[in-house]
Amino acid sequence: MPLRAHIRHKSTRPIFIAELLTLILSFLDDRSLARSARVCKQWTDVALDALWHTVTDLRSLLGLLAPLTGEKKATGRLAQYTYIKFKRPLQPRDWRRFDHYAHRVRAFAIDDRRPAAKGRQIDPSVYAEIERTCPRRDILPNFHSLAWFCVDAPRQQRSLVFMHRTITHLSIYAHRSDDPPLRAYVQGILDRVPAVTKLEVRSQSPMRDIQAELGVLFRGLKELRHVVLPMYFLTSETVAELSRCPRLQIVELATPVERGIGDYNDVAAFAPVLTAHRPFPVLRRLAFSAHLQHAVRFLADAAATTDLQSLYLYVLAIDNPPVLQQLLGVLATRCRALTEIHVDFVLGPTSPLVTPPPPPAARPSLHTLSPLSTHSRLVRLELRWDYQLNITEAELEHLARSWPALEVLHLNSEPIPEPAPPVLSARALL
Numbered sequence: 001m002p003l004r005a006h007i008r009h010k011s012t013r014p015i016f017i018a019e020l021l022t023l024i025l026s027f028l029d030d031r032s033l034a035r036s037a038r039v040c041k042q043w044t045d046v047a048l049d050a051l052w053h054t055v056t057d058l059r060s061l062l063g064l065l066a067p068l069t070g071e072k073k074a075t076g077r078l079a080q081y082t083y084i085k086f087k088r089p090l091q092p093r094d095w096r097r098f099d100h101y102a103h104r105v106r107a108f109a110i111d112d113r114r115p116a117a118k119g120r121q122i123d124p125s126v127y128a129e130i131e132r133t134c135p136r137r138d139i140l141p142n143f144h145s146l147a148w149f150c151v152d153a154p155r156q157q158r159s160l161v162f163m164h165r166t167i168t169h170l171s172i173y174a175h176r177s178d179d180p181p182l183r184a185y186v187q188g189i190l191d192r193v194p195a196v197t198k199l200e201v202r203s204q205s206p207m208r209d210i211q212a213e214l215g216v217l218f219r220g221l222k223e224l225r226h227v228v229l230p231m232y233f234l235t236s237e238t239v240a241e242l243s244r245c246p247r248l249q250i251v252e253l254a255t256p257v258e259r260g261i262g263d264y265n266d267v268a269a270f271a272p273v274l275t276a277h278r279p280f281p282v283l284r285r286l287a288f289s290a291h292l293q294h295a296v297r298f299l300a301d302a303a304a305t306t307d308l309q310s311l312y313l314y315v316l317a318i319d320n321p322p323v324l325q326q327l328l329g330v331l332a333t334r335c336r337a338l339t340e341i342h343v344d345f346v347l348g349p350t351s352p353l354v355t356p357p358p359p360p361a362a363r364p365s366l367h368t369l370s371p372l373s374t375h376s377r378l379v380r381l382e383l384r385w386d387y388q389l390n391i392t393e394a395e396l397e398h399l400a401r402s403w404p405a406l407e408v409l410h411l412n413s414e415p416i417p418e419p420a421p422p423v424l425s426a427r428a429l430l
Contacts, residue, residue: 018046025050030060052104054145056114058122059084064101065094065130070120083123090133107145107169108162112155124154127161138164145169146193149202153177157185163192171200171228174210182213190220197247200228200254206263207233215241226250231314232262234288239272243279243304250285253314256346268316270294272302280304287312287342292319292327300330310340318345318354318386321368329371339405340380341372357387357418366395373402382410388422389415 025036025047037047055061062068062084070082130139139162146167148159153175163170170193174182189196199221203210207230215237218224224245229238231253242248270290274280279302286308290298295313299305311331324343331338364385372378381403383389389412391399400406415422 021046022050048101049104052101054107054109055105056109056111058108058110059120061101061105062086062122062126064098066090071123082120084120085123085125086129090129092133092135095133095135102140103142105140106142107147108143109147110159111147111149112151113149121155122158124158127158130161138166140164141166143167147171147200149173153180153182153185157188160185160188160192163189165193165195167193168196168223169198170196172202174201174203174205174214176203176205176209182210183216186213186217186220189217194221195223196221197223198226198228199224201230201233202254202260203230203233203262204260207235207238207266208263211235211237214238218242218245222246224248226252228252228254230254230260230262231256231289232264232267234270235266236270236272239288240274243272243274244276246281248280249282251283251287252285253287253289253312264316270298272298274302274304278304282307284308285310285312287314289314289316291316292323296323296327296330299327299334305335307337308335309337310342311335311338312342312344315343315345321362321364324364325368325371328369332371332375336375337377338375339377341378342380342382344382344384345386346384353416354386357416360390363387363390365390366392366398369399373399376403377405378403379405380408381406382408383412384410385412385415387415387418388412390423392423 021043025033028036028050030051033047033051037044037051039047052061059068065086067087068084069087070084072082141164143162143164143166146159146162146169148156148162148171150156150159150173156173156175157180159172170189172189176182199217201214207214218227218238218241225247226249227242229252234251234253242251267289268291270288271294280286281304283304284307286305288295290313292315295315305311313327327343328341331341364383369383369391372381391411396411403409
């Protein structure tokens with residue numbers, strides 16, 4: 001076979017088709033990807049792109065610049081950390097070698113709390129050396145996603161070294177701190193990554209302590225389209241601030257606990273005042289935490305919610321079925337574009353438990369859900385309450401006919417256990 005025909009035949013074999021090879025290699029761990037990069041020339045670029053796409057351990061990336069060494073230091077109370085440093089100063093040739101890998105990095109996912117990161121820290125001298133010697137402003141030219149979660153403010157501040165103008169997704173940990181101040185960190189973000197479209201904030205501080213600084217951040221990110229905040233961070237003032245973001249489409253609540261949840265008291269009196277000329281002009285998905293009566297008042301008064309397609313409401317405390325019915329009535333009349341509704345109550349330390357269980361007549365029933373019977377566009381409905389609902393199988397069949405487009409239905413699928421058997425059975429699914 002002629003050489004040209006052999007090459008053409010080889011390139012059409014499935015194992016050499018870049019798209020298929022990328023899919024196959026996506027299932028491998030880092031060690032296997034490193035071995036795959038040494039198989040042949042056709043595999044090298046694909047395997048290296050997969051290996052360096054998302055960096056989770058900063059040491060592996062820094063090791064491409066120069067050899068690393070560790071120095072153990074005691075930090076009090078018998079705690080001992082290994083501080084990672086460069087063995088020697090960086091040279092121009094180090095950056096030329098680094099370029100072969102730098103353009104492959106698309107994302108960082110750095111988290112101090114990972115088991116592999118415990119007891120190890122990158123020494124501040126490493127960041128200073130990178131800033132001193134890097135021949136260009138953007139260390140990683142194709143970088144678009146940075147998630148950097150550190151347990152203290154100084155280490156969090158060092159993420160600024162890797163913030164480039166190409167970044168569109170940013171996830172940070174906000175520390176209430178005076179040294180360095182959070183406001184300085186926020187200003188550094190605005191100076192370096194003005195084109196962020198998705199922002200996630202984690203924090204163990206209550207929102208009231210860092211609300212002013214985060215307000216500056218929201219105002220400065222003119223391209224912001226998606227915000228993810230802890231459960232109790234959507235305060236009245238924060239909602240009012242976000243309503244002024246001209247391109248904001250999604251406001252989302254983060255998964256509880258691991259990312260911090262804020263303080264329940266910050267949202268206990270939820271009453272945003274939207275003073276913008278056109279609040280939330282393009283908002284399509286909204287999530288917030290509030291008491292039912294406060295949510296009813298907000299959704300009934302806010303003209304900005306009429307175009308919502310998805311609503312997630314975390315209910316702070318169980319209320320009477322008439323109040324829930326009032327909420328659903330507001331959604332049915334004011335938010336006609338809604339296709340997804342989530343009303344979620346999760347029993348927790350701040351959620352009072354009703355004891356003894358209320359009688360069936362005092363629980364949400366078909367009558368409570370009746371305002372949604374005309375909402376034929378509904379695709380997903382989730383209602384999580386404390387005890388099982390007062391809905392029979394015949395009534396559930398009536399609801400099914402009202403929602404022809406419905407794909408997902410959760411009607412309190414995990415209630416608090418009671419001695420009495422559940423009203424609904426598996427026959428309700430037929």
